[in-house]
Amino acid sequence: MYSTEAPRERALLVGIERGDSDWPLEESLAELQRLVDTDGAEVVGSLSQRLATPNTRTFIGKGKVVEVATAARALNADLVVFDDELTPTQQANLEKEIPGAKIIDRTALILDIFALHATSREGRLQVRLAQSQYLLPRLRGMWSHLASNRMGGGVGSRFGEGESQLEVDRRMVRKRIGAIRAELRKVQDERAQQRKARLASTLFRAALAGYTNAGKSSLLNALTGADVLSYDKLFATLDSTTRRLVLPEGREVTLTDTVGFIQKLPTTLVEAFKSTLDELSLSDLILHVVDSDAHQREAQMQAVREVLEQIGAHGIPQLLVFNKCDLLDEEQREVLTGRFPQGLLVSAQTGEGIEELLVRMEQVMNATSTLLDVVIPFAEGALVQLAHERCTVVSERFTEEGTVLQLQVPPALTSRFEAYMIL
Ligand SMILES: Nc1nc2c(ncn2[C@@H]2O[C@H](COP(=O)(O)OP(=O)(O)OP(=O)(O)O)[C@@H](O)[C@H]2O)c(=O)[nH]1
Ligand SMILES: [Mg+2]
Known part of the structure; x- marks a missing residue:
């Protein structure tokens, strides 16, 4: 997947402990590390600060900035990755005060991974739209960091796709946003036709939703014999795939696999991916797939619920599917079913619970x-x-x-x- 010739970029992670979040800092940083890894860079260290509210100038406190700059130099870091979205001001100030390293935030990192994994025309356009919208208010910041850093490949550099970034100014980015929108509309009109055909086919539509890496694509494969890419990286799936499936009593339904969610999912992405996410908001049943073995299982569930609400899909009937149950021992299984009696334990890997899941889908179908x-x-x-x-x-x-x-x-x-x- 990644070139072995270029040395991996070295990343220093920075996060703040707010004390009010569902996510303990070390868990959030562990996730950030996986994102960095998925994007092809290497984590060489992390620094954190306990801070109730982020500093408006530099996100972290003044003294901490000095500490980060020193650590970045000592560790020979190419990148400093912040675990939250930085404001354009914070980003510009940090670039000045931490010279010699690219300043990247969680949002830019996620957008970069999306750019790396987008394969369809629509997917690529959606990513470019989100990137351009992210870039627009940050143009000055991008400018100074590009001026003070060598150009070249790597994390955060896939913005602009081939165009000389120094030439980019606000007006051009706006123009580009307009052009991408127009092109997207064309692609989406075609897709809308296909979707209309699917709606007219009147089959009951089920969709898989869940945190990234929960096993949605693996479940689609297990349930329908599809051959969708699934692998142990974040955001493996960007484009939705729909397959037909026959339930035990003989009724046919469609099942759609779609992009995974994450905590602090950039709003620009949610907006840009609206048409893909409509696969969820227009479905008759959502299978909320949970990685039952994830440390942050319940916080992940909450993050998924929030995105579903954001896209207007929270009123759709849901089945709670605890995937990867093959990784749980007896005690863990009992704890889980005790807490979520309505949840269903399944394993896309061993096939456990798959039959029961089909029966439950059928029940919902009849009940709705x-x-x-x-x-x-x-x-x-x-x-x-x-x-x-x-x-x-x-x-x-x-x-x-x-x-x-x-x-x-x-x-x-x-x-x-x-x-x-x-x-
Ligand atoms: N042990 C175990 N591993 C599983 C199971 N289902 C999926 N996995 C693994 O979990 C990883 C992620 O699976 P995917 O199916 O790609 O997950 P996804 O939800 O589609 O992820 P994204 O598309 O990246 O959002 C892969 O390495 C799978 O092999 C399961 O039931 N048991
Ligand atoms: Mg997937």
Whole structure:
């Protein structure tokens, strides 16, 4: 994946302990380390400070900045990576006060990983949009750090894709944002057509959501025999993949795998990935996949709930799926089921719990159906056929006005039948 010729960049991590977060600092820094690693650099040290509110000028306190600058020199660090998003002012000041190293924040790092992993045209456009939006208020900061550092590859350098960064000014970035938006619209129109076809196909749509690395792609593979890339890096999946799946009682559903979430997920990414994330907000059922073996399991669950809320998907029925249960011992399993009786233990790796998951999906599917009384004119014979194929027909009789049906209608279909409802 990464070139072995270029030496890995050396990164020094910096975080602050606020004392009010779900995430203990060492856990957050451990995650930051995985992000740095996924991005191809090497962590050579970390520094932290206990601080209730970040310093507005330099994020960390004045004395700490000196300490970081000294450590960066001593460790020969190429990068100093902050565990939170820096304001443009903080970034500019830190660049001045920590000369000789690139200053990167968590957001830039995540955007960089996305750039590295984006493969589809839409994915790449979405990443470029998010990068440009991130860059816009920081242009001065970027300018000074580019002026004071050698140019070259590596973390944070994938901004701008080939264009000479020194030429970039605000006006050009705005223009670029406009151009990317226009291009995205074109790509997304095509996708909207496909999605419309999928919506019209009326199949019940389930989607996998969860923290990055929870095992969503592995589950899609286990459930549908798909062959989606899954590997032990963060944000392996950026583009959504949809596969069909037949439930035990024979009804067909679609299952969509999509991009993973993370704590402090940059808002620019959520906005730019709106169309990808619509796969979640437009689904009938969300399988919330949790890495049951993660240290920060519950904080990860909370982070996922927050993003689902942000994208308007929190009202959609959910199943809580504790994946990687093969890594838990008996006691850990009991603790987990005690805390989350509604949760289901599964393993994409061993297949444990997969059958049960399919049954539970079926139950939700039946439970979320709406009971409708409709009268369908004889001219609309296709709709009666659809009712037989995709709904549960409770009763059926023929009258002069048409076929009178009582139906259990899945959410994706209610709009098709509503016009014929008997009030
Ligand atoms: N032990 C164990 N490992 C698993 C299981 N499911 C997935 N994994 C591993 O967890 C890692 C992440 O799996 P993915 O399926 O790529 O996770 P994801 O949620 O799709 O991750 P992103 O796409 O990066 O957000 C891989 O190394 C998998 O082999 C499981 O049930 N048990
Ligand atoms: Mg994945």
